[in-house]
Amino acid sequence: MGIDVTVKIGGEAGQGIQTVGQLLALTCQKAGLYVFAINDFESRIRGGHSFFQIRISDKQVRAPHHQVNMLVCLDRKTLEIHRDEMTTDGLIMLATKDAVDAAQGVLSIPLFDLASKAGSAITANTVAAGASLALLGAPLDLFSDIITRQFAEKSAELRRQNLAAAQLGYETVRGITFNSAFSWTGREPKGKLIEGSLSVALGALAADVRFAAFYPMSPATSIMGHLVNYADKFPLVVEQAEDEIAAANMVVGASFAGVRSMTATSGGGFCLMTEALGLAGMSETPIVIVNAQRPGPATGLPTRTAQADLHFVIRAAQDEFPRFVFAPGSPEDAYNTAARALHLAEKYQVPALILVDQYLLDSLYIIEEEFLVSDTIERFIEEAGDDISYKRYSCTQTGVSPRRIPCLGTSLVLANGNEHNEEGHSIESITERTNMVIKRNAKVPYMKAEMRPPQIAYGDAQILLVGWGSTAGAVYEAAGILRNVGMDCGVVHFADIWPFPGDAALSALGNAKQFFIVENNSTGQFAQLLRQETGLVPTAPILKFDGRPFYPIEIVKRIKEMAR
Amino acid sequence: MISISDFDVQYENKWCPGCGNFGILAAMKDALAKQGIAPHDILIISGIGQAAKTPEFMKCNMFHGLHGRALPLATGAKLANHRLKILVNTGDGDCYGEGGNHFMHAIRRNIDLTVLAHNNMVYGLTKGQASPTSERGMVTRIQNHGVIQESFNPLLVALALKAGFVARGFSGNIEHLSMLIQEGMKHRGFSLIDIFQPCVSFNSINTHKWYSDRVYEVTQDNHDPTDYDAALKKAREWGDLIPIGIIYKEEKPSFTDQIYGLAEGPLVERKFNPMPLREILHKM
Numbered sequence: 001m002g003i004d005v006t007v008k009i010g011g012e013a014g015q016g017i018q019t020v021g022q023l024l025a026l027t028c029q030k031a032g033l034y035v036f037a038i039n040d041f042e043s044r045i046r047g048g049h050s051f052f053q054i055r056i057s058d059k060q061v062r063a064p065h066h067q068v069n070m071l072v073c074l075d076r077k078t079l080e081i082h083r084d085e086m087t088t089d090g091l092i093m094l095a096t097k098d099a100v101d102a103a104q105g106v107l108s109i110p111l112f113d114l115a116s117k118a119g120s121a122i123t124a125n126t127v128a129a130g131a132s133l134a135l136l137g138a139p140l141d142l143f144s145d146i147i148t149r150q151f152a153e154k155s156a157e158l159r160r161q162n163l164a165a166a167q168l169g170y171e172t173v174r175g176i177t178f179n180s181a182f183s184w185t186g187r188e189p190k191g192k193l194i195e196g197s198l199s200v201a202l203g204a205l206a207a208d209v210r211f212a213a214f215y216p217m218s219p220a221t222s223i224m225g226h227l228v229n230y231a232d233k234f235p236l237v238v239e240q241a242e243d244e245i246a247a248a249n250m251v252v253g254a255s256f257a258g259v260r261s262m263t264a265t266s267g268g269g270f271c272l273m274t275e276a277l278g279l280a281g282m283s284e285t286p287i288v289i290v291n292a293q294r295p296g297p298a299t300g301l302p303t304r305t306a307q308a309d310l311h312f313v314i315r316a317a318q319d320e321f322p323r324f325v326f327a328p329g330s331p332e333d334a335y336n337t338a339a340r341a342l343h344l345a346e347k348y349q350v351p352a353l354i355l356v357d358q359y360l361l362d363s364l365y366i367i368e369e370e371f372l373v374s375d376t377i378e379r380f381i382e383e384a385g386d387d388i389s390y391k392r393y394s395c396t397q398t399g400v401s402p403r404r405i406p407c408l409g410t411s412l413v414l415a416n417g418n419e420h421n422e423e424g425h426s427i428e429s430i431t432e433r434t435n436m437v438i439k440r441n442a443k444v445p446y447m448k449a450e451m452r453p454p455q456i457a458y459g460d461a462q463i464l465l466v467g468w469g470s471t472a473g474a475v476y477e478a479a480g481i482l483r484n485v486g487m488d489c490g491v492v493h494f495a496d497i498w499p500f501p502g503d504a505a506l507s508a509l510g511n512a513k514q515f516f517i518v519e520n521n522s523t524g525q526f527a528q529l530l531r532q533e534t535g536l537v538p539t540a541p542i543l544k545f546d547g548r549p550f551y552p553i554e555i556v557k558r559i560k561e562m563a564r
Numbered sequence: 565m566i567s568i569s570d571f572d573v574q575y576e577n578k579w580c581p582g583c584g585n586f587g588i589l590a591a592m593k594d595a596l597a598k599q600g601i602a603p604h605d606i607l608i609i610s611g612i613g614q615a616a617k618t619p620e621f622m623k624c625n626m627f628h629g630l631h632g633r634a635l636p637l638a639t640g641a642k643l644a645n646h647r648l649k650i651l652v653n654t655g656d657g658d659c660y661g662e663g664g665n666h667f668m669h670a671i672r673r674n675i676d677l678t679v680l681a682h683n684n685m686v687y688g689l690t691k692g693q694a695s696p697t698s699e700r701g702m703v704t705r706i707q708n709h710g711v712i713q714e715s716f717n718p719l720l721v722a723l724a725l726k727a728g729f730v731a732r733g734f735s736g737n738i739e740h741l742s743m744l745i746q747e748g749m750k751h752r753g754f755s756l757i758d759i760f761q762p763c764v765s766f767n768s769i770n771t772h773k774w775y776s777d778r779v780y781e782v783t784q785d786n787h788d789p790t791d792y793d794a795a796l797k798k799a800r801e802w803g804d805l806i807p808i809g810i811i812y813k814e815e816k817p818s819f820t821d822q823i824y825g826l827a828e829g830p831l832v833e834r835k836f837n838p839m840p841l842r843e844i845l846h847k848m
Contacts, residue, residue, distance in 0.1 A: 253643075406641075407605060410604040
């Protein structure tokens with residue numbers, strides 16, 4: 001039996017749960033284990049309830065597990081909320097004021113007193129982590145090394161306190177046995193520990209993004225935070241704009257002036273960006289917008305996850321214009337997609353949208369695939385010529401006009417959000433309007449040819465699970481569980497969404513006996529899109545719209561109920 | 565040698581005959597020619613409105629963008645290539661209404677743009693509704709009992725935000741306006757030139773004569789444009805006499821002068837280097 005242990009640390013916002021979660025994950029990675037972790041928190045800075053849930057395994061894991069082997073409660077609320085999630089032999093670690101006591105699966109530890117003893121009550125999280133690792137059988141020095149490394153740039157005092165806290169936690173539970181403990185030796189570290197948001201930022205850097213503007217909004221801000229962290233090493237400027245309207249217009253302006261540009265926001269901010277999205281469409285200026293979905297409408301649930309903006313991004317802004325929409329299903333794909341979006345936006349002079357969500361961005365993954373960085377960037381920009389006959393919107397067979405950059409030559413570059421002629425001047429004439437619409441739409445077949453078909457596993461199976469975007473991990477794991485119990489189950493996962501790869505969808509699903517579409521929304525938006533584009537109708541949808549990600553077991557249960 | 569006629573364009577002008585915009589267009593061409601700036605060396609960015617059509621009517625690089633959004637569009641372009649010389653043509657509705665937030669924050673950034681705010685105190689393109697600068701009491705087909713809001717004072721707002729170049733021009737004084745545009749373009753940082761302009765179709769109050777009867781050049785008063793308090797006073801002058809000219813001027817580092825990542829040159833000119841990212845990935 002392999003290792004598959006889930007540890008959940010819960011408490012109030014401000015208790016350092018995410019920080020200690022990161023330390024735990026790094027410790028596991030260093031020990032050569034795989035982890036997958038979700039961050040669940042409320043829209044507040046102090047108080048409330050938040051948790052970090054890490055799944056530790058000796059095999060790659062890409063979805064959260066529904067049962068908890070160890071529940072670490074920094075407050076009583078954690079115990080009340082999550083008690084029912086425990087496995088039968090699970091262990092609850094409870095912060096108390098009393099002495100250490102272990103009885104009936106509950107281990108009481110004076111976490112805060114021990115933290116004070118280490119030098120500061122704020123290190124209760126580190127005491128808990130030290131105790132958890134001890135119970136799981138991990139050697140202390142593994143954890144101490146990670147603390148030393150992570151606190152290298154912090155004060156010596158803070159480092160000392162955390163090391164002491166880890167040791168106190170570790171020693172306090174010595175001698176207490178835990179059924180889920182396992183051996184921590186004999187493995188080499190695998191790959192890198194990465195959060196989804198970082199993979200998006202790195203992918204953008206790989207495609208030479210040089211300008212990013214944004215207005216802070218969960219859960220998208222972290223992408224911009226990563227870009228800022230690295231900006232000094234690149235020809236890159238990140239600007240916090242006065243609002244999302246400004247951010248999106250700045251991105252259009254910077255792209256027009258010759259650099260690859262992007263922004264990241266969430267649904268509400270994207271609402272404000274739709275005007276500039278249309279401007280990019282009309283003026284044929286390449287831009288990339290990341291929409292990190294969260295439940296809505298309006299403010300909705302700011303710190304939670306959803307996949308309910310699919311129709312919105314495909315249709316956002318008035319009238320019609322070509323655009324790309326991508327929905328990566330993993331951090332590896334998020335890296336490649338961010339790079340591809342910048343590349344393809346420029347190649348076709350259209351906006352490209354990347355749909356991610358809180359779940360994909362805020363989760364921690366182990367990635368083994370190498371993130372590739374190409375030596376050169378293919379730009380789709382003409383040398384600034386000196387011919388005065390240059391026309392920014394000249395009609396071509398592919399609809400893509402040769403693009404030049406203003407003020408780099410003597411030819412004039414005229415961009416316009418008004419309907420325009422080939423030169424770029426505003427027009428009203430019937431013929432010119434018609435020709436320009438046809439020209440812009442002429443790109444679509446070429447754009448469609450760029451779309452990757454869905455990723456397929458066991459495509460001939462009796463039951464196909466269909467997913468798009470961030471549900472990939474849960475969908476694949478659910479299919480694996482079903483196969484293990486003898487059900488003939490496969491997966492079809494879409495990451496390239498628009499222009500819709502209809503032929504590939506038809507060939508993947510056209511002959512399916514039964515297929516079920518898994519989505520984090522309430523109306524089955526992808527199912528509607530699939531029907532619109534191919535006429536195919538799923539056997540049933542599997543929907544979840546409570547703001548939380550799918551557990552594989554939820555999909556398994558629905559399939560067992562519904563599959564014939 | 566660049567001449568005014570170098571900016572002439574084969575494209576039909578769509579303003580009403582007698583529109584104040586013609587004077588502004590003439591002053592722009594004159595200011596550019598006098599500075600020796602060729603059409604291909606200037607980028608003009610505009611929003612939406614009669615004012616925002618200006619770059620269509622002269623030879624230049626142009627981005628005719630969205631209503632109210634000329635300033636962020638121009639800010640993005642300037643950040644991508646801070647060597648660009650950028651003029652922004654905008655109107656009182658475009659800049660002070662729809663784009664009010666961007667106006668405030670472009671000033672705060674001190675981004676090096678020269679903003680020509682064609683201020684005719686009325687909406688022209690949408691046919692005569694009140695604008696943010698319409699005077700109290702002005703009756704329109706929409707404000708049929710007269711405007712009841714306070715009129716927006718762009719100079720005072722710009723001064724409150726410590727804009728480094730605040731001026732007012734008049735479309736009826738092309739030579740003076742050309743001087744202001746040249747000075748504004750020379751100024752390193754955000755320059756606001758609010759320009760009085762009659763709307764012959766929809767504003768029967770603030771006519772060419774109305775402006776001509778009132779405007780006087782601040783230099784007549786020995787106004788010191790480096791004196792902030794004196795500038796605040798000038799910006800509040802309204803009535804029988806209204807000042808035009810450079811109201812306030814302060815040298816300070818522009819936005820792009822202060823951005824760490826731009827010290828090595830404009831973003832658009834830099835070469836792609838895969839090494840820093842490879843190092844980051846390697847260290848992870």
